[in-house]
Amino acid sequence: MNDSGLQTPSTGRKRRVLAGIPAYNEARCVGSVVLQAKQYADEVIVVDDGSTDNTARVAELAGATVIRHDENRGKGAAIQSIVAEARKRLPDILVLLDADSQHNPDEIPALIKPMSEGFDLVIGSREAQKDRTPTYRRIGQKVLLRSTRLISKHSVSDSQSGFRALSRRAMDELELREKGFAVESEMLAQAAGKNLRITEVPISNIYTANGSTLNPVRHGIGVLNRIIIMITQRRPLFFFGLLGSTLLAVGLIIGVRVLSVAMTTGELAAGSAILTVLFTVTGILAIFTGIILNALGRRK
């Protein structure tokens, strides 16, 4: 392992780094990622998430400890297994990186550097290399970034990057539940909610034509869907309040028009009047749903 110069400030002891790699059908790349990560980590764990190829064997041959899921449970589930294992092995720092060679293990020292300044979660941000990111992916990343900001008090420039470093405190305090790719947003939101210190460092991210294991559009929509559910749970007043106010406003606008038509022509536009009632009542119901859920959430 290379000496990245990281020392525990109080004792001068060298910090133990564990690298955790979630992998699903990554036999092609996982071996070299493990070998490179080993240069900077004391131990490398690969969670083989029900792969149907040789991922586990290749990772083992490259020197990783492999945890196997019997079936494909998703990236979030794999990260939960990594964090659970980290809690047993008690490293000072846990580095998470993808198995598909999109992250450069040579950047691990830069990623974990802020740990010596007391940060708990360091996100490897792809923002600095945005010019090299395909446009449709940038748009998707922006949508997920903006929606993640609604659940996380902390604002970063890249909410979806899987290249991250966690302190011991982060390993202990995070209670991740998201099974799929929304785990990246969930981790950020929880870390901010638990007042962990969050920062980011620029990283490079390599996009290759056939590197992706999922259709990126379907992938993005799946994550957005989960983030919306998290917004309804974490910020019900905001979500239902906004929804309810919009419905109420639409209802009132139609209502004003119904009234003005009735006053000028003397006729009641029955269809529009029904719409007014429908929008107004649904809007008020949504606002009250937000208020009630918010009050219940505060009692927990």
Ligand SMILES: Nc1nc2c(ncn2[C@@H]2O[C@H](COP(=O)(O)OP(=O)(O)OP(=O)(O)O)[C@@H](O)[C@H]2O)c(=O)[nH]1
């Ligand atoms: N454990 C687990 N890991 C997965 C799963 N799907 C993908 N991964 C891993 O998660 C990492 C990121 O997956 P990708 O499909 O490359 O997702 P991405 O990097 O956000 O998207 P691309 O830019 O298209 O590559 C890789 O290391 C994958 O092996 C899964 O179902 N389970």
Ligand SMILES: [Mg+2]
């Ligand atoms: Mg990838």
